[in-house]
Amino acid sequence: MLRALSTVLNPSELTGIVNVGDDLTMHGLRICPDLDTITYTLAGLNNTETGWGLAGESWRVMQELGNLGGEAWFGLGDRDLALHLYRTQRMAQGDSLADITADVLRHFGVGITLLPATEEQIATTFTTYEHGVLSFQEYFVKYHHDVSVENVTVANAAQATPSAGVLDAISSAQRVVISPSNPLISIGPILAIPGIEAALQQRRDDVVVVSPLIGGKALKGPADRLLVEQGFSADSRGVANYYQSFASTLVIDIADANDAPLVEAAGMHCVVTQTLMSDDQRSRNLAEVVLDV
Amino acid sequence: MLRALSTVLNPSELTGIVNVGDDLTMHGLRICPDLDTITYTLAGLNNTETGWGLAGESWRVMQELGNLGGEAWFGLGDRDLALHLYRTQRMAQGDSLADITADVLRHFGVGITLLPATEEQIATTFTTYEHGVLSFQEYFVKYHHDVSVENVTVANAAQATPSAGVLDAISSAQRVVISPSNPLISIGPILAIPGIEAALQQRRDDVVVVSPLIGGKALKGPADRLLVEQGFSADSRGVANYYQSFASTLVIDIADANDAPLVEAAGMHCVVTQTLMSDDQRSRNLAEVVLDV
Numbered sequence: 060m061l062r063a064l065s066t067v068l069n070p071s072e073l074t075g076i077v078n079v080g081d082d083l084t085m086h087g088l089r090i091c092p093d094l095d096t097i098t099y100t101l102a103g104l105n106n107t108e109t110g111w112g113l114a115g116e117s118w119r120v121m122q123e124l125g126n127l128g129g130e131a132w133f134g135l136g137d138r139d140l141a142l143h144l145y146r147t148q149r150m151a152q153g154d155s156l157a158d159i160t161a162d163v164l165r166h167f168g169v170g171i172t173l174l175p176a177t178e179e180q181i182a183t184t185f186t187t188y189e190h191g192v193l194s195f196q197e198y199f200v201k202y203h204h205d206v207s208v209e210n211v212t213v214a215n216a217a218q219a220t221p222s223a224g225v226l227d228a229i230s231s232a233q234r235v236v237i238s239p240s241n242p243l244i245s246i247g248p249i250l251a252i253p254g255i256e257a258a259l260q261q262r263r264d265d266v267v268v269v270s271p272l273i274g275g276k277a278l279k280g281p282a283d284r285l286l287v288e289q290g291f292s293a294d295s296r297g298v299a300n301y302y303q304s305f306a307s308t309l310v311i312d313i314a315d316a317n318d319a320p321l322v323e324a325a326g327m328h329c330v331v332t333q334t335l336m337s338d339d340q341r342s343r344n345l346a347e348v349v350l351d352v
Numbered sequence: 353m354l355r356a357l358s359t360v361l362n363p364s365e366l367t368g369i370v371n372v373g374d375d376l377t378m379h380g381l382r383i384c385p386d387l388d389t390i391t392y393t394l395a396g397l398n399n400t401e402t403g404w405g406l407a408g409e410s411w412r413v414m415q416e417l418g419n420l421g422g423e424a425w426f427g428l429g430d431r432d433l434a435l436h437l438y439r440t441q442r443m444a445q446g447d448s449l450a451d452i453t454a455d456v457l458r459h460f461g462v463g464i465t466l467l468p469a470t471e472e473q474i475a476t477t478f479t480t481y482e483h484g485v486l487s488f489q490e491y492f493v494k495y496h497h498d499v500s501v502e503n504v505t506v507a508n509a510a511q512a513t514p515s516a517g518v519l520d521a522i523s524s525a526q527r528v529v530i531s532p533s534n535p536l537i538s539i540g541p542i543l544a545i546p547g548i549e550a551a552l553q554q555r556r557d558d559v560v561v562v563s564p565l566i567g568g569k570a571l572k573g574p575a576d577r578l579l580v581e582q583g584f585s586a587d588s589r590g591v592a593n594y595y596q597s598f599a600s601t602l603v604i605d606i607a608d609a610n611d612a613p614l615v616e617a618a619g620m621h622c623v624v625t626q627t628l629m630s631d632d633q634r635s636r637n638l639a640e641v642v643l644d645v
Contacts, residue, residue, distance in 0.1 A: 087380035087440035119410050123434030127459055130441055137430055141416030147380035148423055166420055 060238035060269065061171055062101055063342035067350065070170030074228045076255075078240075079156070079175045080183035080213050080248025081195045085133060086124075088143040089150055092196075093245070094160055094175060095142060102167035110279065113138050133200055157222050174228065176249040179219040183248045186210040195244070204281040208288050211243050216251035221258075229258040232265070236349050239271040239334060241282040242301045243289055259305035266306040267349050268327075269334055270298045274314040278335070294318055299325035308352050310334060310345075328352070353531035353562060354464055355394055356635035360643065363463030367521045369548075371533075372449070372468045373476035373506055373541025374488045378426060379417075381436040382443055385489075386538070387453055387468060388435060395460035403572060406431050426493055450515050467521065469542040472512040476541045479503040488537070497574040501581050504536050509544035514551075522551040525558070529642050532564040532627060534575040535594045536582055552598035559599040560642050561620075562627055563591045567607040571628070587611055592618035601645050603627060603638075621645070 061075050081092045092111070099105040099113055106114045116136030125131035135143065142163065149159045156175045164173060185198040186209045198204055229235055240246055250256045259266055275294050277283045283293040291297035295311045295318035302309065303326040311318055312334040322329035330352050336342040354368050374385045385404070392398040392406055399407045409429030418424035428436065435456065442452045449468045457466060478491045479502045491497055522528055533539055543549045552559055568587045570576045576586040584590035588604045588611030595602065596619040604611055605627040615622035623645050629635040 084380075084444075085441065086437035087377075087382065087444060088437075089380065117412050119412055119430035120434045120437065123431045124437055127434060127438045127456070129434070129438040137412035138416045140433070141413045141420060141422070144379035144381075144413065144417055145420045145422040148378065151377075151380060163420070 060236065060336070060346075061097065063336050063346040064236065064349070065101070065171060066339065066343045067346045071172075074172040074174060074224075074232070076176055076225055076228060076249060077173050078245050078248050079177060080181050080216075080244070080251075081199075082180060082182070083194065083196055084180075085130070085196075086135075087147065088135075088140070089147045090135070090143050091146070091156070091160075091175070094156075094173060095139070097173060098160075098163060098167060098169060101164075101169045101171055104167070112136050133196055155222075157224070172224075174222050174224050176222060176225060176255070177216075177219040177252050178222050179215060181216045181219050181248060181252070182214040183244055184212050184214050186212070199280075204284070208285060211247065211285070211289065213248045213251040216248065217253065219252045221252055221254050226254060226258045229255070229262060232262070234350055235259065235262055235266045237266065237268040237302065237306060239269040239278075241271060241277070241280055241285065242291075242298060243282070243285045256305055263305055263307050267308045267310060267352055268298070268302045268306045269345070269349060270295055270309055270311045270315070272298060272315065273312040273335060294321070295329070296321040296325055299327045299329075303327050310349060310352070353529065353629070353639075354390065356629050356639040357529065357642070358394070358464060359632065359636045360639045364465075367465040367467060367517070367525070369469055369518055369521060369542060370466050371538050371541050372470060373474050373509075373537070373544075374492075375473060375475070376487065376489055377473075378423070378428075378489075380440065381428075381433070382440045383428070383436050384439070384449070384453075384468070387449075387466060388432070390466060391453075391456060391460060391462060394457075394462045394464055397460070405429050426489055448515075450517070465517075467515050467517050469515060469518060469548070470509075470512040470545050471515050472508060474509045474512050474541060474545070475507040476537055477505050477507050479505070497577070501578060504540065504578070504582065506541045506544040509541065510546065512545045514545055514547050519547060519551045522548070522555060525555070527643055528552065528555055528559045530559065530561040530595065530599060532562040532571075534564060534570070534573055534578065535584075535591060536575070536578045549598055556598055557600050560601040560603060560645055561591070561595045561599045562638070562642060563588055563602055563604045563608070565591060565608065566605040566628060587614070588622070589614040589618055592620045592622075596620050603642060603645070 078093045083090050104113050106112045119137050121131050146159050156178055160173050183195045185193045187206050189206050271282045286293045286297045295315050299309050299322045308328045309322050310330045316331045319329040332348045371386045376383050397406050399405045412430050414424050439452050453466050476488045478486045480499050482499050564575045579586045579590045588608050592602050592615045601621040602615050603623045609624045612622040625641045
């Protein structure tokens with residue numbers, strides 16, 4: 060979504076507030092999957108086949124770690140690892156995640172600002188019926204989100220504070236766009252940080268959500284399944300119910316055009332367009348719709 | 353020296369007590385240069401050209417870390433990094449360095465036991481005239497030990513305790529061999545841990561030192577220079593003065609044969625032989641001399 064918006068806006072006009080609920084410390088390294096995936100994607104370095112990590116990555120370290128009997132189920136490519144080493148060393152020296160992120164973006168030539176939602180370590184956590192309490196990466200990578208979730212909580216979020224600039228970005232933005240990400244586990248952990256949802260409520264008229272569902276299904280990941288498991292319907296109405304208290308407009312795909320009255324009934328203005336950003340033209344069209352509504 | 357001894361003894365009869373004063377945490381990773389160099393050497397995987405690290409190593413992560421502007425002066429190869437990730441993850445899970453070391457040795461097929469001198473983090477530290485206080489790796493790698501040292505201290509050693517098995521290994525060994533390592537910075541940090549020097553004193557008659565000097569020079573590293581800077585002479589007499597209170601015999605090279613009376617005068621029995629372990633036969637000969645004295 061950020062890449063799409065950057066085709067119609069100057070990158071310097073864009074600020075992304077990024078989920079850090081997936082962040083983890085593994086092998087002693089601070090790993091920020093969402094910040095890194097977005098950075099790599101904006102830099103054009105992302106692996107489009109896997110949907111994560113870098114294109115043309117090598118796996119020397121992980122291969123040897125597997126040989127040693129180490130925890131190699133969470134794939135960290137050699138080049139990707141360098142970023143985790145870099146971030147961990149700088150954090151050990153007292154630098155903020157926001158400053159490190161800004162330097163990494165500069166290194167990769169990305170002009171968009173990315174702000175971690177908080178500097179504190181929060182952790183999206185899954186209570187499952189089958190495997191007990193799982194960390195994000197256990198749920199997502201180890202079990203391939205193929206497990207029923209009783210409850211999603213964000214550890215430490217209640218004590219966290221928004222990063223410097225986050226509340227200002229929301230209050231001063233011409234438009235706040237909530238990406239077609241997983242509402243419960245990609246957007247939810249941002250909302251769980253005290254102050255952010257209230258800041259969005261203040262700007263409700265300018266907050267536009269792009270639905271993560273097309274034809275009632277998530278393009279990838281467990282958004283549809285999790286919506287149902289957490290008491291929402293896996294359709295535009297469910298998404299509207301989730302967002303309506305702090306967002307005024309829901310953009311849904313033409314495949315879900317019939318849902319429009321349900322969205323309006325749920326208290327959100329509904330815009331129908333093609334939401335699949337499958338090429339540059341469609342991405343640009345969606346960006347224009349989101350900015351124009 | 354351990355490899356030489358293993359040519360005349362069964363590996364299971366050998367226990368190495370290893371310096372951990374060089375250990376560091378960098379990029380969030382616990383790195384144990386001496387344990388790893390010895391492990392790689394005993395496994396036959398060491399890089400004989402550099403004197404550290406693994407043969408045939410690749411450098412993907414370090415290259416990218418350098419690109420990112422990270423601290424890449426301390427070279428960590430991709431395969432070597434896997435070991436640091438493995439160790440760091442296991443330590444985070446509460447495993448002891450000794451247990452992890454034992455598992456790593458088993459993985460590499462090494463039958464010799466290696467004990468870290470202590471489980472605590474101690475840090476050999478250099479007070480220099482020119483650059484102030486330096487960590488071991490700053491002194492050794494960053495400044496290539498080309499700097500005058502006012503004082504060597506081992507941070508945290510006074511509060512440290514020997515690892516499980518260390519004092520027993522000293523008290524029960526048929527022979528205690530002090531390797532031709534740097535007395536001040538490779539052996540000294542082991543001696544700085546309370547209890548170890550006293551245990552050696554109890555076994556003084558069975559403690560044999562192999563001098564690290566040949567013709568008054570260290571084969572590599574700053575042993576000769578540091579001996580002088582710390583008030584010892586850079587010759588067999590200086591080495592004898594350093595060790596005589598807890599070691600009865602000093603093995604010196606034939607190049608230093610003239611020093612024998614000085615060693616005896618310093619209170620140690622002196623044995624003269626070829627100490628350069630340049631091939632298997634010479635290594636074996638030295639091992640036999642050390643065990644037979």
